[in-house]
Amino acid sequence: MIAFNSPRRQFLGQASCAAVSSIPVLNTLLNLSFAEKLAAVTAPTNSDYRAVVCLFLSGGNDSFNMLVPRETSAYAQYQATRSNLALAPGSLIDIHPTGQNTFAVHGGMPEIAALFEAGQAAFVANVGTLIEPVQNRTQVSAVTKQLPLGLYSHSDQIEQWQTSLPNQRSGIGWAGRTADLLQGLNANQKVPMNISLDGSNVWQTGHQNAEYAITTGGAVALENYDFGWQQYDTTTQAFSQSVDSHLAQQYSNILMQTFNTRKKAALDAYNAFTSATAASLPGSISFPGSYVGSRLQMIAKAIQGHAHAALGAVRQTFFVNLGGWDHHSGVLNLQGQMLPQISQAIGAFYNQLVAMNMQDKVTLYTASDFGRTLTSNGQGSDHAWGSNQFVVGGSVQGRKIYGSFPSLALNPDTGPEQNPLDTGSGRLIPTTSCDQFFAELALWLGVSPTDLPLVLPNIGNFYTPSASNPPLGFMM
Incomplete structure (x- = not known):
C-alpha cells in the first residue's frame, strides 16, 4: 500500500x-x-465510526427471481415472461414495502424478508452501469446515447460495478478513491481503511491506497514469524529474530530499502490487526459455517468496538466476493442452494451487530456483474443489464424499494414496442445508475457533496451533488 x-x-x-x-x-x-x-478533511468524533461492507455476487445473479412483484397483474406478467423460470407463489415470501405494491423475495431468504419487514433492509430496483440516462431500446440500437463498454461482458461489468467508470477501463475503484479522501481520518495508519476477505480487488484500489487482505482466520502472517517472544519454540524464535534484524537494516539500494520498508509495514499491520481482533465476539451469535458466513464473522471481529478503537479506525470498508452466479443452466436449483446461504449469513451478521450495539454504524450492500435475461434459454438465463440489489443496516431507511421497478413485459419481434426498457429477451435498461446507488453510501461514509465527483466522476449526469435531496434516499 x-x-x-x-x-x-x-x-x-x-x-x-x-x-x-x-x-x-x-x-x-x-x-x-x-x-x-x-x-x-476534518476528522469526526471517535464515536462516529462507520463501515460499508460490499458483498459481490460475481457471475451475474438472476435478481428478478430474488425480488418478484406480487400485485396480481404484475405477477401474471412475471409468470408469462419468465415461463419455466417463474417461481410459484407458494415458494415466495411476501414483503410489504411502505406505500408501495406488495412484492416478494425468494423463498430461501427468510432472514432478508424479516430484516426488510422490520425496516432494516431495502431493495434498489433495476440498477446498473450507465454513462448517461437511457430511456428506450431505440437509443440503444441506434447508439444515440453513450453506452457502457463491454455490455454483457463479465470482466467489463465487474470492473465497472467496482469502479463506477463505465466509459473507461480502470484499475481504480470507488472505495479506493473514497479511501484516498478519508484514510487520513483513521488515527492508526498501520492498517488500511479498506480490508478485503477475498484478496486483491478493484473496488478497494485507490490512487494512494489499496486493500489490506486478510482471511477468515485474521491477518496473514509471515510463515514461522511471531512478533512475540516464543520461549519454547526455538525455530520460530530464531527465524523471527533474523527477520527483525533484517528489518532494522538501512539499505543504500532504493529497491532493497523499499522492499524492506514494505515488509516492515506489512508486519506492523499484522501485529496491530491480530492484537485488535483477538477478543471473542459478544452475544453468542451462531454464524453459519458457509463461505459468506465465516467471512462476515471475521468482519464482525474487526469492527467490534474495542477492535476498531484499537486500530484507530473511524472509517472502514470490507469486501467479500462469492462467485458461481453465472447460471446459464440450473438457475432454479442453484439459486435455491445459494440464496439461503446469503440470507442466513447476513441474518447472523446483523444479529451480531445488534449484540455489539453497532447496527447503525455498519451498512452492507450487494452487487453483481449484471442482471440476467427475463426469458429462459430452456435451462437458465443469460447475461443482461439492469438488476435488483439490497442494502442492510440500522441506518438504512428500510421497508422500501428504491428506484423504479420496471415492467417485465417483453417487446415482440415485430410491431409496436410494449416495453421501452426491453432491449431484447428481457435485457432491461437500468432505471437507476450505479452512481446514484454508490453516492448514497459514499455520502454516508463521510464524503462531502463537493467531493462526490472525485469519487464518482459521472455522478453529475444523474444527480446534482449540491442538491438538498439525497441521490435515492435509502440512507439516514
Missing part, C-alpha cells in the same frame, strides 16, 4: 492549492484534486 506519510500530510495541511499543484508526482487532475481535499 502506498500511503501519505506524516511529513506529506503535514505539508498538505500547510500548503496552498497553488503550491500543491506544482508537485510533479501529482501530475493528474484527479490526483491534484485528492491532494487538495486531503488537507481540508
Whole structure:
C-alpha cells in the first residue's frame, strides 16, 4: 500500500492549492484534486465510526427471481415472461414495502424478508452501469446515447460495478478513491481503511491506497514469524529474530530499502490487526459455517468496538466476493442452494451487530456483474443489464424499494414496442445508475457533496451533488 506519510500530510495541511499543484508526482487532475481535499478533511468524533461492507455476487445473479412483484397483474406478467423460470407463489415470501405494491423475495431468504419487514433492509430496483440516462431500446440500437463498454461482458461489468467508470477501463475503484479522501481520518495508519476477505480487488484500489487482505482466520502472517517472544519454540524464535534484524537494516539500494520498508509495514499491520481482533465476539451469535458466513464473522471481529478503537479506525470498508452466479443452466436449483446461504449469513451478521450495539454504524450492500435475461434459454438465463440489489443496516431507511421497478413485459419481434426498457429477451435498461446507488453510501461514509465527483466522476449526469435531496434516499 502506498500511503501519505506524516511529513506529506503535514505539508498538505500547510500548503496552498497553488503550491500543491506544482508537485510533479501529482501530475493528474484527479490526483491534484485528492491532494487538495486531503488537507481540508476534518476528522469526526471517535464515536462516529462507520463501515460499508460490499458483498459481490460475481457471475451475474438472476435478481428478478430474488425480488418478484406480487400485485396480481404484475405477477401474471412475471409468470408469462419468465415461463419455466417463474417461481410459484407458494415458494415466495411476501414483503410489504411502505406505500408501495406488495412484492416478494425468494423463498430461501427468510432472514432478508424479516430484516426488510422490520425496516432494516431495502431493495434498489433495476440498477446498473450507465454513462448517461437511457430511456428506450431505440437509443440503444441506434447508439444515440453513450453506452457502457463491454455490455454483457463479465470482466467489463465487474470492473465497472467496482469502479463506477463505465466509459473507461480502470484499475481504480470507488472505495479506493473514497479511501484516498478519508484514510487520513483513521488515527492508526498501520492498517488500511479498506480490508478485503477475498484478496486483491478493484473496488478497494485507490490512487494512494489499496486493500489490506486478510482471511477468515485474521491477518496473514509471515510463515514461522511471531512478533512475540516464543520461549519454547526455538525455530520460530530464531527465524523471527533474523527477520527483525533484517528489518532494522538501512539499505543504500532504493529497491532493497523499499522492499524492506514494505515488509516492515506489512508486519506492523499484522501485529496491530491480530492484537485488535483477538477478543471473542459478544452475544453468542451462531454464524453459519458457509463461505459468506465465516467471512462476515471475521468482519464482525474487526469492527467490534474495542477492535476498531484499537486500530484507530473511524472509517472502514470490507469486501467479500462469492462467485458461481453465472447460471446459464440450473438457475432454479442453484439459486435455491445459494440464496439461503446469503440470507442466513447476513441474518447472523446483523444479529451480531445488534449484540455489539453497532447496527447503525455498519451498512452492507450487494452487487453483481449484471442482471440476467427475463426469458429462459430452456435451462437458465443469460447475461443482461439492469438488476435488483439490497442494502442492510440500522441506518438504512428500510421497508422500501428504491428506484423504479420496471415492467417485465417483453417487446415482440415485430410491431409496436410494449416495453421501452426491453432491449431484447428481457435485457432491461437500468432505471437507476450505479452512481446514484454508490453516492448514497459514499455520502454516508463521510464524503462531502463537493467531493462526490472525485469519487464518482459521472455522478453529475444523474444527480446534482449540491442538491438538498439525497441521490435515492435509502440512507439516514
